[in-house]
Amino acid sequence: MGRFLQILFYAAAGAYPILMFCFLVVFKIPLRLFSFFVVFIALLYFLGATSKGKTKNPFPFFLSAALLLGLGLLCLVTGSAAVLKFYPVLINGGLLFFFAGTLFFPPVMIFRFAVLQDKSIRGSLAESRIAAYCRKLTLIWCGFFLLNGGIALFTVFSASDALWSIYNGGVSYILMGLLFVGEFTIRKMTDKKMPRAIPLSQFTPSSRPLSQVLCYEDAWERGIYHTWGDFLEDTARLRGIIQKNSAQKWLLHCEDYWYFLSAFTALLQCKKQVLLSANVSPGYVAEIRGSDTPFLTDLIFPPNEIGDTLYIPGLLGEGAGLAGGEALPINADETMIVMYTSGTTGRPKAVEQRLTEFETDNRFILSKWGDEWLKRKVCSTVSHHHIYGLLFSILLPFTAGVPFRRKRLEF
DSSP states (O other), X not given: OHHHHHHHHHHHHHTHHHHHHIIIIISOOOHHHHHHHHHHHHHHHHHHHTSTTSOSOOHHHHHHHHHHHHHHHHHHHHOOHHHHHHHHHHHHHHHHHHHHXXXXXXXXXXXXXXXXXXXXXXXXXXXXXXXXHHHHHHHHHHHHHHHHHHHXXXXXXXXXXXXXXXXXXXXXXXXXXXXXXXHHHHHHHHHHHSOOOOOGGGOOTTSSOTTOEEEEOSSGGGOOEEEHHHHHHHHHHHHHHHTTOOOSEEEEEOSSHHHHHHHHHHHHHTTOEEEEESOOOHHHHHHHHOSSOOEEESOOOOTXXXXXXXXXXXXXXXXXXXXXXXXXXXXXGGOOEEEEEOTXXXXXXXXXXXXXXXXXXXXXXXXXXXXXXXXXXXOOOSOTTSHHHIIIIIIHHHHHTOOEEXXXXXX
């Protein structure tokens, strides 16, 4: 019943100028009788707003009901029709007050609405840009309420009842609708330009434009780039080769960041356990590899020094012509990444990680310094076979869509 009363009030409030014109001008209903009707509608709305569990924040509904109730009672006492005409003016004034107030006490009103609709905005890579857009939009709505309220005030004293009803019950809503349509169109265009954080576990072939640069060689100005389309193709080629091998554990070591990203992604897509080691001396590799662990690398070792390896540049050449297709999903919680360090003993020490931990760290970093990342390109001096190197040199720029240098700088 409360929901029905709210709907009834919305309909009556929206058609208020038309109802007033029909009752007072067309049907010649006595003014005080119409005042009783206004008071009755306000009481109905008050009952609907106070119904248990109907709304989380009843204050705006109380305010609207109180406003209409006050105007109805004031008209009943004074017998002046002009009092009832002030309703659109007061509504615009109230909205202007609340919207403008949030400009001084942020977040602004439109941003609050946006966050209620999409909880992922908070802490996202585009939060600051969305907030800036919402501030401009809030300013536009403040201007609209000021102009619309001003015209409504003019019609109270300087226009006929018919013109007051036509503007406040028709033209005003048309202008508001045009503003909604215009804002919706611009928002859709703006959304496409907003930066998006795309973790490795959540990317799809359509996550970024095929021509977007992910990686560059040496100096950026040389113009030697590797794009999103290249990433999809190289990952698909390596994935096709890995799927033919039944081994569950795979040792991965690449000095080249691009080869590392492609092979690392392919292994996770194939649900393999990835062993990462910055140390590739023969004895160290033999100790962690065992006899049935394939070794993916971009290095060429002397014969019989380290055993059989799968040379990534050669594998990509063998898989030439394969399309990216649909990328296999990666469950970040189910991944197993084993990073080997020497510790203080000089012997291999395994540190197990999930992709989840890396992506959680990335999300926090981008929520704090996302704008700084978006202004830059990444050059790394840290080996990506260590935790922080993998986090900052590979996964973070991939997530933010920031190009990273193919080779790390050594000095």
